[in-house]
Amino acid sequence: MSISLHPDTPQARTAPSAAAAGVVPGEAAGRGIRTRLFTKYVALFVAVVAIALLANGLFEVFFYYREHKAALIRVQHEQAEAAAAKIGQFVKEIESQLGWTTQLPWSAGSIEQRRFDAQRLLRQVPAVTELAQVDATGKERLRVSRLAMDATDSGIDLSADPKFTEAVAHKVYYGPVYFRRESEPYMTLALAGARKDAGVSIAEVNLKLIWDVVSQIKVGEHGHAYVVGPEGRLIAHPDISLVLRNTDMSGLAQVRAAQAGGGTLSDALPEARNIQGQKVLTTSAPIEPLHWTMLVELPVEEAYAALYASLQRLAIVLLAASIFAVLAGIFLARRMVGPIQALRSGAERIGGGDFSQRISIKTGDELEGLADQFNDMGARLQESYADLENKVERRTAELSETLEQQTATSEVLEVISSSPGELAPVFYKMLENATRVCGASFGVMNLWDGESFTIAADYNVPAAFAASRKDVEIRPRPNSALAEVVRTREVVHVHDVRNTPAYLAGGPAVRAISDVAGARTIVIVPMLKENELIGTIAVYRKEVRPFADKQIALVENFTKQAVIAIENARLLKQLRERTTELSQSLDNLRTAQDRLIQTEKLASLGQLTAGIAHEIKNPLNFVNNFSSVSTELIDELNQALQSASLDGKTKEEVDELTGMLRSNLEKVVQHGKRADSIVRNMLLHSRAGSGEHRPSDINAVVEESLNLAYHGARAERPAFNVTLEREFDPGAGTVDVYPQEIARVLLNLISNGFYAAAKRKESATDGFEPTLNAATKNLGDKVEIRIRDNGTGIPPEVKAKLFNPFFTTKPAGEGTGLGLSMSHDIVVKQHGGTIDVNTEPGVFTEFIITLPRQMAADDTPGGKN
Structure with missing residues (x-):
């Protein structure tokens, strides 16, 4: 491996700080870096090897532990099931042999045959030490024993003994385990015959043979098996002394769990402690049909001995691998630190601006390729550095142009806004x-x-x-x-x-x-x-x-702003024209409002007169039409009466004509009164007040109106009866009012209440009783009057139009629609008060009138509009 660092050109430069210090750049730092890299590489190799081995070992141990434990539990469970099967088979064989003794029915000559069968059973089944045979009545007839004298017709009554009753009820009876002479465990086995007169055979079974089965079960070196009864008592155990002491095993967790699971332990309790306090691996199996439980236990130390040996081997292998990893890490770290230091030094020089220096590493691997890439990067940086200033100048010019365009746009927007x-x-x-x-x-x-x-x-x-x-x-x-x-x-x-x-x-x-x-x-x-x-x-x-495209785009932007400016100017012009039109319309509206105020009284009077004329027309037409019809009926009736033969009409037909005449005449009278009432209302309303306002006792006014309305309603409907309720406040006192006008209002409201109550009474089927309540209340400078009925109520859509002129919900010909309108005008306009209504459809209606105690000084009849 060859490593060098040299410049390619005579103009190679070194970092000023390194030259001033007289040290190759990065040399001192390189020594520190090498020490840290060396430590990291060694630690990395050790960690990789150790973690891999440790993870593999832990996984192996974990799965080996689970598989080994499952295998041990499976083997123990198979042993427990095999032992339980042997014990169950042992009891079943005894039960089968005992069945031969219940075949014959009881008779005087069968006693010897039964004795012979019993002795043969004792010879064939060594576990049976005594056999008693009981007849169908529960009397002991024969007892054969290995340990005592035989007895015939002893007369012992076992009819109430569970040995007899349970055997008869269930055909077989397994008695609890007991110890004879505190030495050997015994169990009573009773079997009933297939026939009713065959009786019951009761055998006393020695369970020592079960102990022999349990003692022969080998579970590892120190494991064992034992049997417990339903109550947790020990029945069989390799240590016979525990059985002889009648040991209670129900305190052990595994015994309780097995009994709770029907003789089978759940997987949640594979480990527990035995009666000596030793931790054991345990399993169980049920023994049928005795309801006993067979448990097999193996000490945990013995069960996991192989696992502990595997852990020791893993620790030895891990230690050896760690030593190897340390040595390999030291070797590889030494091989890698040198090239990396050369790369770091070269990168530091390039970062200092020496783009002409080159890194030479001859390792033949990726590090050499990385050095070549650093050299290429230096060459490209050297080339691009020369062009960088030109790019900066061009970019500055572009930014200046953009700023100028934005400034121009903002100036145009400023002119548009100003x-x-x-x-x-x-x-x-x-x-x-x-x-x-x-x-x-x-x-x-x-x-x-x-x-x-x-x-x-x-x-x-x-x-x-x-x-x-x-x-x-x-x-x-x-x-x-x-x-x-x-x-x-x-x-x-x-x-x-x-x-x-x-x-x-x-x-x-x-x-x-x-x-x-x-x-x-x-x-x-x-x-x-x-x-x-x-x-x-x-x-x-x-x-x-x-x-340029940017310049054309700027002009396009100006055209869009110009379109917006033109549109804004057009809208502003329209807004000004519309404002002028609205101003003129407002002036015209004010003029029209003044004219409307001047003609309001005349318009109201004309509307009132037209409405009343319309209402008078119907009843008067009815009077005219029925008058002519009644005249014809009278003429026909007179002719019929003058005729001797009545022209074929019977007395009944004449009575019918007379009745029709009377009915029509009554309707004529009724509609005539209605027309008269309409005219009187018109005259009273047109007078805009009656008499002069004066202080009046408001309770007396309400009481008088209540009585007048009540008697008027009774006169029209004699069968109608309404309950009147009064709640007058003595503090209500006197009020400055037009008494006749207020009485008209009260009469109108009370009459409406009677009408609503009567209407609800006609449709009620639940014993409804109509009531009307009149109340007054002192409010200081005002007085409140409430008129409440429990009639049909007022729907919301009717309530909204209740005080409108000519609005009525009564059938045609029964109302003018002026009563509530006049009442509103009298209370509000004439007296300066308020009138409101509170109602619930189908439940009640309540009118609330509020009157000032003192009318204003300028109030005159009809003075308020």
Whole structure:
């Protein structure tokens, strides 16, 4: 590996600080960097190897631990299930042998045969030490035993013993484990015969053979199996002394969990502590049909011995790998630090401005390629540095041009804001800035009226050219630049006027532009409003020099601002005209308002008279029509009565004619009274007040109105009965009013309340009782009167028009629509009070009147309008 650092040219430079210190740049820093890189590389290699090995080892140990533990639990579970199956089979065989003793029914001659069968059972099944046979009534008839004397017809009554009752009920009975002479475990097994008269055979079974099965189960070196009963008592254990002591195992967590799971341990409790307090790996299996549980336990230390050995091997391998990684890291770090230091030193020199120096590294790998890239970068930087100043100058010029354009735009906007509605200064400022920023000689703005152009503004235009075009309409000629703008609505850029077809064809307008004004290069930009041409802005140069795209874009921006200015001016003019019109309309409105106030009384009187005439017409027509009909009926009735044979009419038909006559005459009278009432209301309302205002007791006025309205309603509807409620405030006292007018208002409101209550009564089916409440209240300088009924209520749409003249909800011919309107006028206009209504449809209606205690000094009847 070869490393060097040298300049390619004699003009190579070194950093001033390094030269002043007399040290190669980066040398002192390189030593420090090398030390840190060395340490990092060594640590990195060690960490990579150690982490890889450690991760692999941990994963191996983790999965080995899970698999080993699952395998141990599986083996133990299989052992427990096998042992449980042996014990279950042991009990089932005894149960099968015992079944032979229940085949014969009980009789006087069967006792010897049963004794023979019992002795044969004791010989064939060593676990059975005693057999008792009970008849169907529960009496012991025979007992054969290995440990005691045989007995025949002992007469012992077992009819209430579970041995008998449970066997009869369930065909088989497994008794609890007990210890005979505190030495050997026993269990009672009772079996009922298939026939009812076969009785029950009861065997006492020695469970020592179960202990033999449990003792033979080998679980590792120090593991063992044991059996517990439903209550957690130890039934079989390799240590027989624990069984003889009747040990209770229910305190162990694994025993409780197995019993809770029906004899099977859940995966959540694979490890627990045995009765000696040692941590064990445990599993279980149920023993059917005895409801016992077989548990198998193995000490954890023995179960995980192989895992601990694997961890030791992993630690040895990890230590050896770490030592190897340290040695490899030291070797590789030494090989890499040198080239990296050379690269750092070279980069520092390039950063100091020495673009001519070159880095030489001969390693044949990526570091050598990186050095070559540094050398190429230095060469490119050296080349680009020379061109950097030119680029800065060009960029500065572009920024200056942009700033100038923005300044020109802001000046135009300032003129637009300072001269609203005035277009001449705005157009001039646009042309001035467009000509200046674009480096043009002069500019012209034309407005288009659909047929020709007129000059709206110009800037720096030559005098001769301006004089030739003053007050002249310019019509675009074919093939001219203006004609092209009108046709395409797009920008037209003429690089040289003298090379255009219009100039070559001798067009006077084009030759005037070139020959008189001296223009050679032109750009014409249309002013568009929603694609509608309204004018153009044209800038001219006297030399052949095309405009740049940015300059054309600036002129386009000016055209948009010009369109906005024209539109603003138009809108401002319309606004001023509309303001003048509105001012004139306001004056006319005020004049009309004065005239309306003068004619208000006459109009109201005319409306009132027209409404009353309309209302009188219906009842009077009814009176006229039915009068003629009644006359005909009377003539026909008289003729019928004078005829001896009644002209074929019976007595009943005559009565019917008489009834019709009476009904029509009653209607005539009723409508006549109605017409009279309308006329009286008209006369009273036209008087605009009755009598003079005077202090009156408001409670007495309300009471009098209440009585008059009540008796009037009873006269019209004798069957109608309404409950009157009074809540008069003694403090209400006297009020300065027109008593007759206020009484009219109260009579109207109370009558309406009676009408609404009667209307609801007619449709009610729930025992509805109509009531009307009249109340007064002292409000200091005012008095409040409330008239409330529990009638049909008022809908919202009716409430809004309640006090309008001629508005009524009653059927045709029953109301004028003037009552509430007159009441409103009397209370508000005549007395200066208020009248309002509070209602809920179908529930109630309440009118609220507020009257001032003292009327104003200038109040006269009808004085308030």
